[in-house]
Amino acid sequence: MNARINDFVIKIANVNGTGSASANGLLMKAIFRMGIPVVGKNFFPSNIQGLPTWFEIRVSREGYLARSGRVDIMVAMNAQTYARDLADVSPGGYLLYDSTWPRDKQLTRDDITLIGIPLAQMVNQQFENIRARILMKNVCYLGALAALLDLDMRVLEELLKETFADKQKLIAGNLKAIELGYQYAKQHCDCPLPLRLEPMHATAGHIMVDGNTLAALGCVYAGATVGAWYPITPSTSLMDAFKEFCERYRVDPETGKQRYCIVQAEDELAAIGMVLGAGWNGARAFTPTSGPGLSLMNEFIGFAYYAEIPAVIFDVQRVGPSTGMPTRTQQADLLFAAYASHGDTRHVLLFPADPAECFHMAVAAFDLAERLQTPVMVLSDLDIGMNDWMVPKLRWDEGYVPDRGKVYSREQLQDMQVFHRYTDSDGDGIAYRSLPGVHPGGAYFTRGSGHDRRGAYTEDADEYQDVLDRLRRKHDTAKALVPAPVVRSKKGVKTGIVSIGSCDAAVREALDILARGGTEVNYLRVRGFPFNREVEEFIERHEHLFVVEQNRDAQLKALLLLETKVERRKLTSILHYGGMPMDSRCIVSGINEALAKGAAA
Amino acid sequence: MNARINDFVIKIANVNGTGSASANGLLMKAIFRMGIPVVGKNFFPSNIQGLPTWFEIRVSREGYLARSGRVDIMVAMNAQTYARDLADVSPGGYLLYDSTWPRDKQLTRDDITLIGIPLAQMVNQQFENIRARILMKNVCYLGALAALLDLDMRVLEELLKETFADKQKLIAGNLKAIELGYQYAKQHCDCPLPLRLEPMHATAGHIMVDGNTLAALGCVYAGATVGAWYPITPSTSLMDAFKEFCERYRVDPETGKQRYCIVQAEDELAAIGMVLGAGWNGARAFTPTSGPGLSLMNEFIGFAYYAEIPAVIFDVQRVGPSTGMPTRTQQADLLFAAYASHGDTRHVLLFPADPAECFHMAVAAFDLAERLQTPVMVLSDLDIGMNDWMVPKLRWDEGYVPDRGKVYSREQLQDMQVFHRYTDSDGDGIAYRSLPGVHPGGAYFTRGSGHDRRGAYTEDADEYQDVLDRLRRKHDTAKALVPAPVVRSKKGVKTGIVSIGSCDAAVREALDILARGGTEVNYLRVRGFPFNREVEEFIERHEHLFVVEQNRDAQLKALLLLETKVERRKLTSILHYGGMPMDSRCIVSGINEALAKGAAA
Amino acid sequence: MSFMQKPRVSHSQLPRNELGLTTRDYEGSMSTLCAGCGHDSITAALIQAFWELNIEPYKVAKMSGIGCSSKTPAYFLAEAHGINAVHGRMPSIATGANAADRNLYYLGVSGDGDSLSIGFGQFAHALRRNINMLYIIENNGVYGLTKGQFSASADVGSKAKKGEVNQQPPIDPVIAALTLGGSFVARSFSGDKGQLVPLIKAGIMHNGFALLDVLSPCVTFNDHEDSTKSYAHTRQFYHPAVHADFVPQKKPIRAAYDDGESMPVELHDGSTVVLRKVSKDYNPTNRARAYSYLHEHQKRGEIVTGLLYIDEDQREMHDISNTVSAALRDLPYAELCPGSAALEEIQNLYR
Amino acid sequence: MSFMQKPRVSHSQLPRNELGLTTRDYEGSMSTLCAGCGHDSITAALIQAFWELNIEPYKVAKMSGIGCSSKTPAYFLAEAHGINAVHGRMPSIATGANAADRNLYYLGVSGDGDSLSIGFGQFAHALRRNINMLYIIENNGVYGLTKGQFSASADVGSKAKKGEVNQQPPIDPVIAALTLGGSFVARSFSGDKGQLVPLIKAGIMHNGFALLDVLSPCVTFNDHEDSTKSYAHTRQFYHPAVHADFVPQKKPIRAAYDDGESMPVELHDGSTVVLRKVSKDYNPTNRARAYSYLHEHQKRGEIVTGLLYIDEDQREMHDISNTVSAALRDLPYAELCPGSAALEEIQNLYR
């Protein structure tokens, strides 16, 4: 096998609850600090302890952030999944196992290299404490990998020291365990392997972080003050992060009091109710949730649409339907979110593709929600939300001023003859609102029942329709306000991909692969709903479009069919929905097959 | 004005809570018993007492059951709405008012005839009791109308006697009040008016009844034993009727015990949960609700889809979004119901167009729910559910055997090596189920989390996908099982209407009007979702299709776009969504305008 | 409905409070409830109480769910913002509104269906969080707006309009509030303005969640002994809902009695409830004693009214959360945004 | 997971019950909970209780919501049907299942999050309807499955894994059940099999809703005093969730003590709860006394265990509804369909 420098996949199979995630995180970060583009995906079970878990690290010289579909070196720490893990290794790859115990001789392969390292044995000799023995085994394979892959040991040590900055006494043990693995590998194996690391400078100006953390940071920077939530995987860490940021940056230095209020609600119906109460009362408020929570919020989402109350909802999508697979990723809430709740409703959606966009779209979501006086849903997913991604460093525009939308001030209300809450005075479908407790002239009654343009209760067909038609116009106004799509296109190319969210990394890699094979394909990634003009234009410009998304029912395609003028024959679906993040292979093969069949010009 | 025999509209404006509905019902039924086709629409407010209410009776020789848009004779009993009611009368029409009090002279019209009758005065002279005075005023205008319209007095008296069969002493008073109105009109007016009634034989073999009552009756005949609900207009009367039927027909004659169990749940989340618990345990169970309730049921609907539990939900649609107008009608839950709940979900829907179909589709819904092991939603609406319609008498096929679907019996389980709950052994996407407490061999764990074909918990992509793909196939199987559309078509006609539910009456009248104007249009009414082959064929056969429905966002059109191969350019929407039942005018004008513009061939 | 707006004329002869306002300034639009509905009496008491407290109407946020009771916020304090949530979910709206601005007065109006059936979870949790608000349950034992089904507070043995007899033990909001940790628990009767107004005032001024359960007879769906029902009675079991809409006009029930006294009150349906007002020396600061007191009288068939429990020391949500004293919604953006230097600092963690 | 299926071997040496079954016949698949989790001890007690009661496993319907606790029905009675509802909504599933067939044994297993937060409304109403079932709350004061947030039963002052201190008064399911009209109210401790098994048996045999609150320590999210946490502690405030997944293996806590005795039990986090077993002569038939008894001991910091209240006369849902004794789901269609003659009769009303 030829040397594969900075271009391979390490997969670590373990049992959850044994502390391996911590070790794996260190490994990934060390590679990142060596300046090499890297991405990690954590596949963990929906339980707390004792079930199989995998961590997959892709090292990619070219900076591809999707899964590659390969496994070049497997660290097989879980006897329960050993057979499967062995089978998973790509031909020519390596499998590292704990040789303390005998390997099942039935299970072997000739086309890969097996590396046995007596991890448990070495660790048990060095450590007394049971806990330490379990934990240090993971650190020990780190050491072995360092030797095998030529990982910069200084970087690893530095990282360890930072990690345990306030637990100095743990540092020595960890270093020891690393050393054990490192030395054993050095002595017994042919180090480094042909697949190995070499320092680069490709990660400067980048950070490694997950989307929930940056979405939370976006909420802080957007000036959100009220957060209400009910715990649900994979959205929980969003509110955890918000809390931690607020504890640091949102405490009044003089009084020690909080400039925010987080309520752990009794369920998602209450969480969204709290957000609406706060939004009605003029605070920027949000709730993070996932599919089941979104289903529960439906009645209130319809209420917010009709009563025109701003709200921001983060739906960190996981595999549905129902409870589904809480620790797997999917993009299957699109259609449901777009038309959530009974009656004629249409919502504003944002689709981030990576953690950096989670930050920016969080800020945008609050601006849009207040500008449009409606709930805005940010549809991220487990892959974006919980995995660490390498993204360009964020910049903050100090000139940013939150768009609080059309809210009459005390002064304006004072000077006003009469205030009509639901009248379209500017022709954009957006009416002016007033906040409670500001001025008697602003008083009106907010209701989810029929109301006229003044806000009065009505059962009259024309008065009702007047408001409903304006809501439709307001939604049209949103088209120009949601983030524009990201387009990568060349003139004259007539085949395009339309995709969304976390498919982005796989699509970009697929485009390069296709181009290398001589097939030029253009690309548009939608970032908001309702679709803006650019989406319509891209569709018009192309003769054949592949719609790439992660769900069974082609939901993005459905939205395109419903909300653009696209002709059905133009669209071909490429779907991936087993719960693992998409990789480029299904896109490349899907497109090549279709083109071979002559489906596109 | 020429005589208009058996072809006019009576509208009665009143205040709710005054007992007028009772009187108006008598009037409508009396006309029906004269053999004349008639239909009544009640427009009542969402409160209990003191707000305006209208009752509209259309007498239609030709048997048209939609609103006509005309008002030929207005009975204006409500001072608050007098101006509006006066304006509503069609030119050449009549307005009957209570001349006890002076009329506002400002409010008058030259093009209609005003008839003053001192209702209150006459009634107050005859009756002492305050309650009687209020009630008898309504009966008194009945008498006047009888004289004016040539209503058969014997029929009216007979009806009264039947109504008060167990309250004999009320009969005399009522008859007296009728007589007062009758005699006054006879003496002071030119009776009968040119618009009047003449006996016919067109109602034989028909009944006058509302859809909720017949849906409930369908549940009884289907063998439903468990009903759970939470009160919500306009679905409440469905469970009321089920209870009354059961009290009569479902009590064990020997023990006096009930062969049914109705639970008034604490909310709709609980109601659907109860239905699912019962369905899982092998009973036929149902819940009636309306939009807000359906929104609340979302999480459980997704669960039922994925865990494959039969359930029947009646969504008696009212005006949305949110609380909307609870006493007005709409068809705006279509899209939401079709894809209810997060994740990839697709549901089976039935669309009755009148009370008779409510009966038949209720029965069909249980058969389908058990056959397909999935929730089936019957989407009726307030107009169908709460108004009395004239429909052909129901027939019951004594040979009917409920389709309990694929359920293994104790014997089958006994003989079985192993039972796999979610395996597609017949190739139709439907797996066999087993019921609790029947045989140990049938035991499995029902869950909304990821499961494989055996029913075991899984987080494996392939195993998960295996089940999800089968669910999709199962939904395709449903296409051939849902009721076929009703089609009215002529060869060679290239323009068609596609419509749904309670639009039917208006569409049928529009077709006749268009035909009289020389425009032939074909018609298909969808009755189930997913759409069956006939729908696809009808669409293919036509060059231009008008999609007629009662919502703002063209939801039926959206479903056609998503779930058939129709090309967008073929479809033109005709929408009506103010909350009043549709009449033919918007259809006729919509089509004529489009044809004039050359939109269709 | 628009034509229901009351004319706003100046009533110079009416007494004025410290703000120079008359009770008319505390009114809302015309009630659309049934004549004689207990809820309207509570509306009147609210108007009186806010007037007496000299609270500027626009400083109040009125919140409710869905039901006849939940409609009433439209009928008082026309100058205050109001919000009708979805059915049973007002407590969460109230919690969020309060989170956004702790400095307004929060008044929630609900029904027994709204709070004890669909909304029981939210009710219990808002109470547990000790949201600073007055929470009134206008309790009539039925679902008025959906025409008379039993609610969860219907007493065992009470009859519905259709003759059905309730057989399930009721949920008593007062006992629930007491045992779920409520910091202010009171009960009154819609017809007893003398008791109701001071309790409303106390509840508004209480720093925390004040539950006020107000028995409020539904004149319409308690009338089963009434001949009216039979009016619309049609043969056998066919009673189309729309055909039986007669609602007699009735007078609201009044009751005034002294501390420590018991008082039988005849309801519109002829049945009687016995109210017992806590005596002057009743000590409302002992939770367990309050429970046994309630329980004891309940066994005697008496419904205890008055301020039954109060704990002024229990901290309300913001005190527990240690929130700044200004309204969060009014904080200047500069106090909320950590700025670009902090962003730099934060991002160093992700390298 | 499939490989978690336990091998089913015959254990001829184990004692057999009247049905000839050993306790192994009452087991389910292998638990996937954390080593030492209290919930597993409850599973063991359930296996024992059903075995002792000589109930055929397949005659039981096992129902749960979502949570670690709610996973446990997979770990016992492999031959019984089980259903995992959505989070917090098992009570409604149980109600419907029971409505369909009153003749099976119904066992609901829930968590404190499942029953007291999201599910509090359904819990209260199932209890109020007196559904014939045993309803176990495996109460650990936290949301285990979502990694350690406080639940509504967390005590004031208790600390979460992240160091946050709970400040809200807890909802005690026993007090709630007692004051909401429950007909069987009991509490036990997961480690006290001696008390737990008889209470489970009593609850199953009770004709109505039997609430059994079982304190069941979460070994993983009560370990905040533990050094483990610091293991994964990274600089400042950045703790990516995935990086802190070490879960130490622990032994379940055991406790055995006599009637009337009190017993301090040390939890995994080093904190202590004091359990007090009701004495032999405790009379569990007086609701008010039960309440004051609980309240009194609570003030002393004691958690009372045992059968705290029982009323065998309270009628369960079917008795109240007067349902036939056979399972509704099994009634032959002929007994359900009124037939065509009746249809004719009915339709005469609509002419």
Ligand SMILES: Cc1ncc(C[n+]2csc(CCOP(=O)(O)OP(=O)(O)O)c2C)c(N)n1
């Ligand atoms: C989700 C939902 N379910 C049902 C309804 C119908 N509904 C409206 S009010 C009401 C009950 C109101 O009862 P209560 O709160 O006691 O108020 P009351 O009318 O008796 O004052 C119901 C069931 C609704 N509006 N929303």
Ligand SMILES: Cc1ncc(C[n+]2csc(CCOP(=O)(O)OP(=O)(O)O)c2C)c(N)n1
């Ligand atoms: C609608 C919904 N919201 C949130 C969740 C996430 N969730 C799963 S279990 C759980 C809490 C479980 O706590 P508890 O019932 O106390 O069980 P434990 O794990 O402590 O035994 C939550 C919040 C969910 N599954 N569904």
Ligand code: SF4
């Ligand atoms: S129905 Fe009852 S509660 Fe509703 S307004 Fe009328 S009297 Fe009041």
Ligand code: SF4
């Ligand atoms: S997290 Fe806690 S409750 Fe869940 S299995 Fe582990 S110890 Fe048990």
Ligand SMILES: [Mg+2]
């Ligand atoms: Mg009520």
Ligand SMILES: [Mg+2]
């Ligand atoms: Mg718990």
